[in-house]
Amino acid sequence: MKPLQGKVALVTGGSRGIGRAICAALAADGADVAVGYLGSAGAAAQVVEEACARGVRAIAVRADVAEPDQVEAMVRRVGDELGGPHILVNNAGIARDGLVYHLGPDDWLEVMRTNFGGVFNGTKSVLPRFMAQGEGVIVNVSSVMAERGWIGESNYAASKGAINAFTRCTAMEAARFGIRVNAVLPGFTPTDLVGGLVDGDSGKSIRKQIPMRRYGEVEQVASAVRFLAGPESSYLTGSFVTVDGGAATALGLGRPSL
């Protein structure tokens, strides 16, 4: 029997990038999958098709994670059509990079409403079900930026820092109900989100500063999510798994002449 057989996983932002790889990884472990999406209906339908080809049930569900009512309706639909859910992966996210000096009110609010608001809304919507079931797993997709400073990322890093703080507190509150809450902190992983950063000369220079000298792959992030979603991490809650080739462990001041 596969480790997630009989479980239903809802993955927000499942239509593209890291979320798409997470849907594939959870389906490979036997979970039925609800693919959350906003604008990419065609891509979400493809992810559903790929999951079904692995022998699990899958549906695509549209919801703007920044909107509490839409997230609530999404969770209800997943429960009605697939059961559960038992696993929530809060993965949907956006970036609106820029220097603080240039950022306008919408630049931080939109990022905060989607990234942190999405995690808050998703968590709020599944908690009553998870508590009634006496089980549930939440995996939040944060970022190494949550714990580090970088130019042009103040709004994004703040939204991810909020996710980390929220993960810790929610883990404490939910533990007594048999619910685990953890987060994955990806480093640079080429997707549409970071396309401009990892291409060209600036991309080469960033890569050189990563101890493993290469960018991450969406499947590598998905492996960490799969671990946190499954029974092998049954004693982990309030934990953070960094998937970044060593980037966040480096001091980042070049090399000494040894």
Ligand SMILES: NC(=O)c1ccc[n+]([C@@H]2O[C@H](COP(=O)([O-])OP(=O)(O)OC[C@H]3O[C@@H](n4cnc5c(N)ncnc54)[C@H](OP(=O)(O)O)[C@@H]3O)[C@@H](O)[C@H]2O)c1
């Ligand atoms: N890639 C990296 O290097 C990296 C590093 C650290 C952390 N992360 C985090 O990993 C997560 C996934 O990023 P990615 O790189 O895979 O990005 P991506 O390729 O741009 O995909 C973003 C996903 O989020 C969905 N989404 C965006 N806004 C949404 C909203 N308001 N409501 C619902 N869904 C929404 C998109 O759905 P539609 O296409 O259907 O609109 C899409 O499926 C994000 O939380 C990101 O911050 C990424």
